[in-house]
Amino acid sequence: MYNNVGKQIKDLASIITIIEAVASVITGIIVACVDFEDMWWIGAIIIAGGLLVAWLSNLILYAYGELVDKTSLIESYLNTNQTNKSSSFQNKTAGPNEWKCSKCGVVNQNYVGTCGCGHTKSSN
Ligand SMILES: [Zn+2]
Numbered sequence: 627m628y629n630n631v632g633k634q635i636k637d638l639a640s641i642i643t644i645i646e647a648v649a650s651v652i653t654g655i656i657v658a659c660v661d662f663e664d665m666w667w668i669g670a671i672i673i674a675g676g677l678l679v680a681w682l683s684n685l686i687l688y689a690y691g692e693l694v695d696k697t698s699l700i701e702s703y704l705n706t707n708q709t710n711k712s713s714s715f716q717n718k719t720a721g722p723n724e725w726k727c728s729k730c731g732v733v734n735q736n737y738v739g740t741c742g743c744g745h746t747k748s749s750n
Pocket of ligand 1: 727728729730731732741742743744745
């Protein structure tokens, strides 16, 4: 459930936008109907302003939801990467064209001069 917090924020953004847009249109129509002679433009301003505020708040909330989504995606990617390294790479023995890093135990190809951990091949 916590993993979907970004999606929930984006859903919330859409709901808030719809509520704000509908509320501003209704308010605008009511104001316009009270005195149709010379007050109708105030209703129009309320509708336009309300829609602008709805759009802006939606944009900010959606961007925030997107940010949370991407952050958790990066986090889960890093976690998977870390697990793969320790489970498959470190238990592997170096083949004919490979060398095993003495510092972290990762098996690298011979053409790789420096291990991912910063340890160099020559000092191996
Ligand atoms: Zn290493």
